[in-house]
Amino acid sequence: MLYEEVLKADLPPDLSRYLLDYLYLIIEAIDDYNITGAIGMERALNAVLGTIITDSARAEKVRQSTFGEKFLGVITKLGVVLKLAKTATELADGVRKLLTNHP
Secondary structure (H helix, E strand, C coil), rough: HHHHHHHHHCCHHHHHHHHHHHHHHHHHHHHHHHCCHHHHHHHHHEEEEEEEHHHHHHHHHHHHHCCCHHHHHHHHHHHHHHHHHHHHHHHHHHHHHHHHHCC
């Protein structure tokens, strides 16, 4: 697991903290999916994307690190899963409306 790899790695403390904090948010959102649904995952993704913009120097260090590609891969996969979850919810809502409004 990427979180454990980062824990064991010899990274500068600020880089390690950055990766661990945002990986934890993502893990927590996935673990809490049954409770928070796609909204929790969206919040985690927005937090990561927001910090890439607001802390671009550190985000660039992460990108250049040995974990940069894996971290961006996790973010990309979370985005895809979030899109699928939202699409599935919208589809289910549409089917539900069709079934309840059909004589």
